[in-house]
Amino acid sequence: MDTPSVRPGPSAPRARKANLYLAAGLVMTGLAVSLGVLGLFWTPYSTTAMSVPDRFAPPSLAHPFGTDNFGRDIFSRVMQGMGTTVCISVLVVLASAAAGVLLGAFTGYFGGLLDEVVMRFTDAVNGFPSILLALVMISLLGNGRQNLILSLSIVFVPSYVRIVRSEYLRLRDADYICRARLMGVNRLRVLFVHILPNILPVLSVSLLIGLNNAILAESGMSYLGIGIQPPEASLGNMLSDAQGYLQAAPWYALAPGLSIVWLVLGFSLFGEGIRRGGV
Numbered sequence: 001m002d003t004p005s006v007r008p009g010p011s012a013p014r015a016r017k018a019n020l021y022l023a024a025g026l027v028m029t030g031l032a033v034s035l036g037v038l039g040l041f042w043t044p045y046s047t048t049a050m051s052v053p054d055r056f057a058p059p060s061l062a063h064p065f066g067t068d069n070f071g072r073d074i075f076s077r078v079m080q081g082m083g084t085t086v087c088i089s090v091l092v093v094l095a096s097a098a099a100g101v102l103l104g105a106f107t108g109y110f111g112g113l114l115d116e117v118v119m120r121f122t123d124a125v126n127g128f129p130s131i132l133l134a135l136v137m138i139s140l141l142g143n144g145r146q147n148l149i150l151s152l153s154i155v156f157v158p159s160y161v162r163i164v165r166s167e168y169l170r171l172r173d174a175d176y177i178c179r180a181r182l183m184g185v186n187r188l189r190v191l192f193v194h195i196l197p198n199i200l201p202v203l204s205v206s207l208l209i210g211l212n213n214a215i216l217a218e219s220g221m222s223y224l225g226i227g228i229q230p231p232e233a234s235l236g237n238m239l240s241d242a243q244g245y246l247q248a249a250p251w252y253a254l255a256p257g258l259s260i261v262w263l264v265l266g267f268s269l270f271g272e273g274i275r276r277g278g279v
Helices: 012-039 074-110 112-126 130-141 145-171 175-182 187-223 235-245 250-275
Strands: none
Touching (some): 012 074, 012 250, 074 145, 074 235, 112 145, 130 145, 175 187, 187 235, 187 250, 235 250
């Protein structure tokens, strides 16, 4: 009779360090996501109303992050921009991960011609810089939120395909999978009930890394003017607008720039905590 193997847990110092990463990441991402989601429904000031007398007002109690070149409250626009960036990034990661899991599961488990076709596709996509490929796709599809999400999702699919495929290749001949096949378990059940839960720890870290990449990609595209279009607020287009006023109003660039850093650092710490065994 087989005796289940017991994996030793992380040592106490390592577990404490992982918990610190998790706690810091949770606090940072929780604060940023909460402000962003709130900003999609309510902001202290209008994000589009202009006020010429308030142009370039420095940070104050009334305007914690100051105002921009149109007199708009930067804190309100950062709230909305953070919500926009997070929502788009989450949709991109969910769409690309769903496609990557399906393709990676079937290619890793069955192999054959499907595996060859899908892997050649991923090689072709990975042969181009991701941002350049997204730029080409958006230039063909046109600007817009939907096209931005679609383009970035397609660009990120190959990374999930490779991760999931390698895990399915590793597990498809495991003892418990062979037993399930001998018992006549349906192949789809084997794929998504017996194997998929066992790759979730690896996949969860990849999802958080993907969120970071999606945040940077969305911000970069909006910065270049082919993502979210003004007057709608986005951290990327705010940073682009602010670059001409670095001397007159440095707070204009600092607010969206530090917000991007805060988001990326928060998700990185959260992912590192999970990788080190904090959950």
